[in-house]
Amino acid sequence: MTPKVGDEIPELVKHPTTRQLVQYAGAQGDFYEIHYDQDYARSVALPGVILHGLLKAAFLGQLVTDWLGDRGTLQSFEVSYRGIDQPGRPYVCRGRVTKADGDRVDLEVWGEDTEGKKTTVGSASVKMK
């Protein structure tokens, strides 16, 4: 099915835990303490440990590649982190087609916290086969 402007892509709900943050810290090699040390996180005025921005980017990347499958290739992918997110709360990833021009499709993507606030916003460009 050819993507059309306005099409919503299937949402992806993630359930990040403190365990996942530690797993991600190890897998990425990012050992900044705000992602696993509650006391340290509070000492720098955070409410507690927070998700890595790049973990949220990975969630949004999965949102796009799950939708795209083998129908095309990802050309570019961009995310801006607008707010912090804490583990133990579901993180909902959503997206919608903003441009469909020949084989080129652009999407806007975002991640919402439990209050529906878009804490990560971004876009992706794909080339369809």
Added chain:
Amino acid sequence: MAVTQAVDRIKAKIGAAGPPVTAQVEAGHLRRFCEAIGDPNPRWLEEAPPTFLVALAPPSYHVPEAEEYGTGWLNGGNRFEYLEPVRVGDRITATSKVADVYEKSGGSGSLLFIVFETEYVNQHGRIVARLRGTAIRR
């Protein structure tokens, strides 16, 4: 005053590249990365998912002067551009440079933005991806 000097010293790094980092894409690392992000797609047993390169080689280099500014780091954003797929066995060399440095005043004080650009080149000398990342000191 000391902070102003630190900003000037960081600005002097604009355009300067850090040391290149070379790493091989290993199946075990890729598997652990995909477990950590919770993406079970079997395609990623052989091929790197969209954000894997940040785990292979750091998308920035250490700028010690930045730690004189504020109390902590935040990630402002990332932009990936993909030119070729990255697969298990590829040998990737990443080179990062400081592309921009600027200050902004926010609600809770001023922020320092450092924009890094990283180019990832494979064993055949071809650019596979570019990454632009904004690190923020607050």
